[in-house]
Amino acid sequence: MSFDAAYKKQAFKSVGTRPLRPDGVDKVTGRARYGADFNMPGQLVARVLRSPHAHARIKRIDTARAEAVRGVKAIITAADLPDLTNGDAALFAILDNCMARTKARYDGHAVAAVAAIDEKAAKEALGLIEVDYEVLPHVVDVDAAMQPDAPILDETVFTTGVEPAPKAPSNVANRSEFGHGDIEAGFAQADIIVERSFKTEQAHQGYIEPHACVASCNPDGTADLWVCTQGHFVYRQNCADLLGLEVSKLRVTSSEIGGGFGGKTHVWAEPVALALSRKAGRPVKLVMSREEVFRASGPTSATSIDVKIGARKDGKITAASATLRYTNGPYGDMWAELGAMTSFACYDLENVKTVGFEVLVNRPKVSAYRAPSAPMAAFAVESAIDELAQEIGMDAVELRIQNAASEGTRSSYGPVYGPIGIGPTLEAAKAHPHMSAPLGRNQGRGMACGFWFNFGGQTCTDLNINSDGTVTLAVGTVDVGGSRASLSLIAAEELGIDYQDIKAVIADTATLGYNDMTDGSRGTFSSSMATISAARNAIEVMRKRAALTWDIPLEDVQWKDGHAHAAGTKYGNLAPLSVKDIAAKSGNTGGPIAGHSELVADGAGVSFATHICDVEVDPETGSTRVVRYTVIQDAGKAVHPSYVEGQYQGGAAQGIGWALNEEYVYGDDGRLQNPGFLDYRIPVCSDLPMIDTQILEIPNPNHPYGVRGVGETSIVPPLAAIANAVSNAVGVRMAHIPMSPPRILSALNRKTGS
């Protein structure tokens, strides 16, 4: 990478201000075009037939009667999506998840799809597709799936990561292990040991906009896809791989996105829509219903976690261990591994060991959810840390400060940390008025820390100086959280022009180089780096144009405050040229002016947060209300502080829902009982207090402005902070998320012996 990404301290004019977001008016007036708002002439309506069984062998599918329905133009099954994955297990899992091949592996697994001229015809055809299932025993619980007598989901899965390699198939796809030191020796040094088991139930990302796309396969072998996604370049690659298309022949355009949170990093319906369009020869629109979103896309893992932490009476932790079991859905992945890596990442530990088990169950394929896997691990560890503080008789913040990781600490997942921000967030919490505010009756306070890796990735950006001096910024990361505003601020800062003169757009896959998925809190981190690079390249072009205009050597032209200046007294009569001046003459000085950047934005830097929460629990109903909530997190440099605060608040709000209410409820038949927002209750505004935020700015040494990603870490501490608050309010350690009213009442009844 030729671009110098090293941090340089500077005074900012645009960065750090709070202008209105450029996409705001369209969003509040309904003009913004989301996935389901795109239409094409002659488009067909697609509907998907889904398995009513949690686990069943597909013996036969007969589509003859459905095909005879008037208006039906195409019906596909797995036979229309041949296996082109060439031994790539991860890609095969995506293919099999999009359309079941030999077995339906969960309630809601797609088995066939119809494209018809209208919804009525499509629905009628779905009802006439005959599927002959051999229903198989199922398992949805993570601990039950690990039992020796559990139904096996996949006879070809043998646990990896264990020696010797097992000879029998298992629902445990992989075992991973991290840590260092000698935990037994460490526990032997402990005066107090806390040991407890925890469970968290499966939660959905709960994005308001369902998955939606329009696919159009053309007779010349090209295809277009308009889709709601966090990464249209990755969707292009996935769809091209699964359908045997050349990447250059598939053009993918991303819509506005009504929430993703990791759930739109994965193709679900898009290959199906393309296959239907290819077969029908017409555009096909596929919009998932809310029920389909719940049954067949995106949840995070349900977990079962054992934690053991030992400490001396002075508060020094001597050893810590955790065993983490995460559901993966029917396909093995690395969700428990991420939990095992992140669980003790906040602490400086001499002896630590974590073990993760990836567990296959008859539930939907797990997808990333905002700092994937870290919130559940933090819930277990931070609950145990809180209990440890109580056992020792030490302040919960003080205990964490005493054991917090710092620069030079060997992390629990291996590497030694550089400069990190856990200590400052804890010191800020200690000093925050929230920590000493009085509590009312039936109220409790909790706090917790959280860690997430953050990352960058491949990024490409174009910056075009228009003839009137305004700027069009084309980026390839999707605007999931206000990045068009923050990237416009960055471009304005570099060029020295007004924020209002920048128009940022998300380019489609045919008009910009490849960009990685917008995940890992990378949108503003990565694309701001590329924008700075592109702007600096454009400035170099403008310096040359100024030199031509003045007919002076290039080296005598300096760029300062948005203007080209002729350096030295010999050019004393030359007035500086603004961007507008240079742009106006561009046609006669060499043509259009643009800056381009392609780079890999690595060095994102790990991220930490500390949250404080007050709750009030109604002892008669078990209902919990969050009465005060504070988020403290390091942003490196807050480019647009309002949107940084929005990310902090959004993560906390999602965590509150997950902690108190959200839960996939399965019946004995393995079918999801609550696939809708009435029965799967996410928090609404009236459920939430004002979530206060405190932004710390400890510059990231690997970004020119010191920026860190901020999108994910804010969801890591809430489960634990709220659990600690509820536990303190009711006097019983709450070890099962969500802490719904029945679970709290049950805990209270156990406490009173009733």
Next chain:
Amino acid sequence: MVHVTLWAGLVPLADNQKTLAVEASTIRELLRKLEELYPGLRDPIRNQVAVVVNGVIYRDDWSAELPEGAEVFLMRRLAGG
């Protein structure tokens, strides 16, 4: 010379060694030499690796330089949300 620590899943593919000493000045050179020394590492390195150099995670920038004596970890490529 840098010392490279492998994640547990790679250890069996590198003659059960958890830490290796490799003469390399960039991540690219390091990964190439690891593939040459232990061909079993080839697929994981090409498909699912991230490299941590002195605490900084690199997922893609294989041109990053390795300071003499750098602490290097091979991690699985992370997922994000």
